[in-house]
Amino acid sequence: MPNRSVFYVSDGTGITAETFGNSILAQFTAKPRHVRRPFIDSVEKANAVVDEINTTAEHEGKRPIVFLTLASVEIRAILTGETCKGMVMDMFQSFIEPLEIEFNLKSNHRVGRFSDAAKSQEYNDRIEAINFSLAHDDGQSSRNLQSADVILVGVSRSGKTPTSLYLAMQHGIKAANYPLIPEDFERGHLPSSLSPHKRKCFGLTIDPDRLQHIRNERRPGSKYASIENCRYEVNEAEVMMKRSGISWLSSTHKSIEEIATTILRDIRPDRLIY
Amino acid sequence: MPNRSVFYVSDGTGITAETFGNSILAQFTAKPRHVRRPFIDSVEKANAVVDEINTTAEHEGKRPIVFLTLASVEIRAILTGETCKGMVMDMFQSFIEPLEIEFNLKSNHRVGRFSDAAKSQEYNDRIEAINFSLAHDDGQSSRNLQSADVILVGVSRSGKTPTSLYLAMQHGIKAANYPLIPEDFERGHLPSSLSPHKRKCFGLTIDPDRLQHIRNERRPGSKYASIENCRYEVNEAEVMMKRSGISWLSSTHKSIEEIATTILRDIRPDRLIY
Known part of the structure; x- marks a missing residue:
């Protein structure tokens, strides 16, 4: 056309x-x-x-x-x-x-x-949620994690940051996010600041091939982006989430809109009726 | 009902x-x-x-x-x-x-x-724009400002951050943002890293009473939040933007959706046809 x-x-x-x-x-x-x-x-x-x-x-x-x-x-x-x-x-x-x-x-x-939205409580909640999600992006701060509605966990570049911001912006959800990194895998348990908040955690995983592709655009040829490392990290992260009883989904074939809607349905079914 | x-x-x-x-x-x-x-x-x-x-x-x-x-x-x-x-x-x-x-x-x-979006170029551009906007939030980095589609400027808490993220997330616009702070007003000119990019700058201003209210929630009773200081900063910022030939709008009665649409129309009229 x-x-x-x-x-x-x-x-x-x-x-x-x-x-x-x-x-x-x-x-x-x-x-x-x-x-x-x-x-x-x-x-x-x-x-x-x-x-x-x-x-x-x-x-x-x-x-x-x-x-x-x-x-x-x-x-x-x-x-x-x-x-x-x-x-x-x-x-x-x-x-x-x-x-x-x-x-x-x-x-x-x-x-x-x-x-009309600009004056409403709902709108102010959205702005506050954006600020919260920004301050708690990529494990930057463990302060006030008790006020988070959800804490996304997963390996670097699995989609945590855009999903957190989308949840905040569209749904007024205070979404923190925390990376799972090689040090966590060596220690064999979740970052300690997350332990009191396990029930609020939701995991994102990703196909190792897709992860390699994404990381390679950021740091071409690095160990970080190698397929072996991507496979190792993804596998360790899935084992850790399983052991900790954290629900997760794969972001590989999903847009942030779909990931966000799925998370909302899982962790805050009350938000489906508002 | x-x-x-x-x-x-x-x-x-x-x-x-x-x-x-x-x-x-x-x-x-x-x-x-x-x-x-x-x-x-x-x-x-x-x-x-x-x-x-x-x-x-x-x-x-x-x-x-x-x-x-x-x-x-x-x-x-x-x-x-x-x-x-x-x-x-x-x-x-x-x-x-x-x-x-x-x-x-x-x-x-x-x-x-x-x-279908998750696989498209448009979707990847959106994710890249989100990453760009995050890395260039609140004047954090002057690197790659030449790749910004727009640089929002304005006093602290005038709405730059949520607007930048919204532009990135909804429209795939690489939106940096830069605060105008008292040091800039004393020096009497824009932050020097912005000078080569003046044409891409867009200003946000805000009613001083509203600004006082917002800042007071963050730092109650501070000089930062006082009405005198809010009036001073807003006035200085407007003078500076006027002198630099930067277009601006007031965020006081506008939602981020409206601010974003207005900015798009002003700085990237081509984006209205795509």
């Missing part, structure tokens, strides 16, 4: 439109061109976007797909009106009207959650 | 369903109970979720709202069938069928983008 554009038009950040549109478009093999148009919050801006859509339609000879998340009735009318030559996927309209009937409530036609 | 549950059911992480459902529900003042059910990828699991929805419906005396992102036709049929007593908002069905006609292509009924 070259010569086909997809517009994301929103009066907010457009993140919702884009996340949703991407998952819809992932159902097709084609790769259209993406155009983001956030903060479309006035009639003037809406008209300008319609012009852009129409120019694109003429240029490409096909109507662009337009994912809309517009709360304002007035602005939405401009994009969904006859002047606009795009194929409009109006995400709010398709779901909000049936819900108004179901709830017997009028919707308030406001822009999505992000603006 | 107490006594009303909302289910997010997905064969993937459920992140798309939840992001979208949240923004839809933000249009209503009511706060329903949320239930996440990710990784529903078998007939057995689907039947179990239907049971749960039906029990909830009976218990609450109102049908639960069910946001669906299920790619499998077979599993979707279980949730959208007559047995299920929920009010189903089928996000894929509403948009994918019209697109199949428009594109004259069959969709591949696969689970959303996250599974």
Whole structure:
């Protein structure tokens, strides 16, 4: 699908439109061109976007797909009106009207959650969790480990850091992370600062071949990156986690989104209902 | 809306369903109970979720709202069938069928983008950007600043760190951040390591009252957190950014999502089309 554009038009950040549109478009093999148009919050801006859509339609000879998340009735009318030559996927309209009937409530036609979020407790918790996860990245600090919601453990480059930050940023989870290193394997037990918190630990493991590849990009040709060492570390870490009764998963074929969702389900099933 | 549950059911992480459902529900003042059910990828699991929805419906005396992102036709049929007593908002069905006609292509009924993402270049770029942003948090390192996509500057606690990490994680942007500190104000110019990269700098400022509040939680009663000092630092930072020709925005009433989207639009307008 070259010569086909997809517009994301929103009066907010457009993140919702884009996340949703991407998952819809992932159902097709084609790769259209993406155009983001956030903060479309006035009639003037809406008209300008319609012009852009129409120019694109003429240029490409096909109507662009337009994912809309517009709360304002007035602005939405401009994009969904006859002047606009795009194929409009109006995400709010398709779901909000049936819900108004179901709830017997009028919707308030406001822009999505992000603006209001900045003042909420939930938002402040997220920021605090990010700060916590940063301060407890890579075993930097054992202070306040008792306030951690989860402590990720695993060998260097198994995916602990991005997963911790994602858990903090998306879910407000205070996620510390602690590397398992050759010294731990020689001693034959978990780092001592983790012992009181075993129940909060969750392990990440990784296929040794994949680990070698990742480490080699960082330190080419080093012992650290050698396949023998990667096999040794991964095996020792798995033995240690098994012995300590720590659940773990393999990050090899998983994105951080999937790893995070799995961890959440395992260690904090209460977070699945909130 | 107490006594009303909302289910997010997905064969993937459920992140798309939840992001979208949240923004839809933000249009209503009511706060329903949320239930996440990710990784529903078998007939057995689907039947179990239907049971749960039906029990909830009976218990609450109102049908639960069910946001669906299920790619499998077979599993979707279980949730959208007559047995299920929920009010189903089928996000894929509403948009994918019209697109199949428009594109004259069959969709591949696969689970959303996250599974495939782990192997893609885009995903690797995101992980690399996270590592870069971490290594360049809070002025920790001036190495490789030439590879930064953006360098956020501002006084301590103006929101630089979470914004940098968000830019990296969501958009694969290599975002360094550098604090502006009293020593810089006395010297009267930007930290010297930033001078060659002025064009990539973007400033965050913040209302002094809000800054005082945030700093006070961290170091109660300190000079650092005093309103006089906050006013002084914010004013000096704004003067310095103005003199250096650096664009900036105020983070006071903005979420990190909004700050990030604004920065992207300003410094990398090309990223709005990708």
